Amino acid sequence: MLSPAILFTAVLNGLMTGAIYALVALGLTLIYGVLHIINFAHGALLTVALFAALIAYQTFGIDPYLAAFLLAPLFFGLGYLLQRLVIGPAARGEDRNILLVTLGLAVLIENALLYVFRADTRTINLPYAFEVFEIGPAVVALPRLAALGAVAVTTLILWAIMRYTSTGRAIRAVAKEKLGAQLAGIDVAHIYAVTFGLGTACLAVAACLLLPTYYVNPGAGNAFVLVAFTIVVLGGMGSLVGALLGGLLIGVVESLCGFFLGESLGQIGIFTIFILVLLLRPHGLFGEAT
Amino acid sequence: MSDPVMLRVETISKRFGGLLAVDGASFDAQAGRITALIGPNGAGKTTLFSIISGFQPPTSGRVLFEGENIVGVPPHRLAQRGIARTFQIVQPFAGLTVRENIAVGAHLSQPRRADALAAADEIAARVGLADQLDKPAAGLTVAGRKRLELARALALKPRLLLLDEVLAGLNPSEVRDMVPVIRGLVDQGITVIMIEHIMHAVMNLAQHVLVLSEGRIIAGGTPSEIAGNPHVVEAYLGRGAAQRMLQAGAAYG
């Protein structure tokens, strides 16, 4: 029947998918933790990043893993400007407005991509994409292993930024007590934009890690973002550690569900978890119940 | 001299995590009177109000309204049963006009829109908002918003009214304007419990004063008894407070 080796492989694969989920969720939860908004444009921005990585490879021949170093700062800038010039001014601090503005951006971006690139699904062929490693009894593909490592490194960098830089301290101050931070002379609009930029940069890295094994089309980011929403809610809105653990957990759950139940039902499984968590524990598994 | 007890609070405690905000508080509020709840910031006064009005469940204890335990009854049911409250931090329906704000309360007894709006006009006149009926609530001054809080609560035609610092943030002349409005409530048969920091107003309005400190009722009595209890006052309201209260009482008595 079920050999432990197969199960081990499924769990390991789940962890590696989960790492990318975690990275997407990390960006989302970072933005939520500081701006207290759910960025409905997160999925669309991930799709943009996937197309950017695709173009970098197809047009300029830049390997996706190298492109990450280029796209992360680029997307940081994109996120910064988006918050500073569009979302912030348009929303005027009203939650309902932010909701609608990010939704509007999501619809705009997604359909602009559809208009420009059409609905075709594209993939790239990397010479090393099918190289495999043996870990104990399991066989894993190189890109997935690379993704796991890269996510770990990205998380560490993000943690270091938050912990040791003055910008990081300012971000934490704004997250905790916006008014106090403002009184202490912190430029809140700037910090909001920096946070949005960091969250968007996470997407650029995630896209570069995904591209070797995933596909690109104008709706590609959406599959991830609903999972990311689930993770963020599961991990407790705004909690970085929660997003990491939640991401890994969902990755494993999905891998096992897909293994036992098949693909499309696996997707419903994620949604069901999402709805149940929202209804029963809106503050997350690790958050405090009220 | 004992009027019937309208509200009895029985050993109410409320714990937030490690903090005991209310610690076995008990008191009676008698019908047809103004009872004042005083005490330093963080003493648990507003928490107690939240519990009485059903916004928060107590960790333990009972609240009897006209003899019936009302713990666990949701706030809107309590409002329907005759308990109204105002909020320390005013909570106007910012996008609505003053009239529309008050009408929400009036709808409790007036199902028809026109009747509720008419009732709102009448109540606005009672609290001195008659000339601001068509103003959006967001455009009111602090004093105006406090009046609006009171007006909305009055629109419910309550039998018990919980006033949470309706005088805070008002200037002395505005306080002078409000004091008779509050005293007038009792004449209309409303029992009042008020949280207040402005001592001369408390001395002037309340028949019974309760002192809450660190979640406990540490003293209760007539204003002069409380003011004459320097131990209590010095300990919980700060040095010199007893003297100020006596003077205030004398000046307004």
Add this chain to the structure above:
Amino acid sequence: MKGVGTILVVAALLAAVPLFGVSNVTLNFLVTALIIALAGQGWNVLGGYGGQYSFGHAAFFGTGAYVSAILQLRYGVNAWIAFAAGIGAGALAGAIIGGLSFRSGLRGSYFALVTLAFAEVLRILASVTPITGAGVGLLVKLDLRPEAFQFQSRVPFYWIILALVTVSLLIVRAIENSRFGAYLVAVRENEEAAKALGVNVIAVKLGAMVISAAIVAAAGGFYVQYFLFIDAGIAYGPWISIEALLAPIIGGVGTVFGPLLGALVVKVLGEAAKLVTGDAPGLDLMIYGGVLVLVIALAPRGIAGVVADLRARIVRRKPEAKPEQPTAGHHV
């Protein structure tokens, strides 16, 4: 009742349009715009008046459409009865989704998220289960008789959807003039204060959700009769969730005529885009997304708000004019 006259005059003027021999293309444009106006009015009840922004009203549009189509196709039910049943099913879906969400205290972005998720679950389910035609969708049998809710000409369809929109306008006007409406707006503005004033917040939200869902389900049921086809992407797809919220937001959120006004603008924009560049996929939605951002940025109270501001400015310029009392921008 105040405002009813205006609604009836607008309805009568719109009803007269086919009498001037307009082309089928124009009529088709108007019918689709009115479908969006109806769905938008449904969203407006909950979102505009109740302040609960749903991102998944497709759940009700699709339920109305599918229940109507399935009853006709699989059980041979009369189309009109099936249409009514679809509205009932939509209301029931609203009661279930609303009951679950509001009881759990979900609001703001959480409510938007959970409604989005419900619509997506329904979309995925509809795209795999046989009763909804799975990936293929459902074709309603051609039966061009009024008894079957099908007509040779587009004109009766136009009058029926116009009648439905008119009823929705009257419902919303009645809500505005009722205690329920006052409570609903109070919940939108401040839930805690509403509770203190005797408002059963959950019941009020739930009532709004059920009315809202029923109206949107009617739009879905009509859609099926008009196009005689439905699939998972149309029924539960994000397009209808977005158009249903876009119409009231463009026209004026929380106003009686906002959704109708907004729906016409949305459809004109969509058609104009097609004229300029041909029918490219994604173009109309791309414009809708941009318009949504622009409206929030520049005119958050929509066309109705702009009109009210202009009127106030004109009144102020003429000192002799009788000062008009702005009623907080919630009425047109």
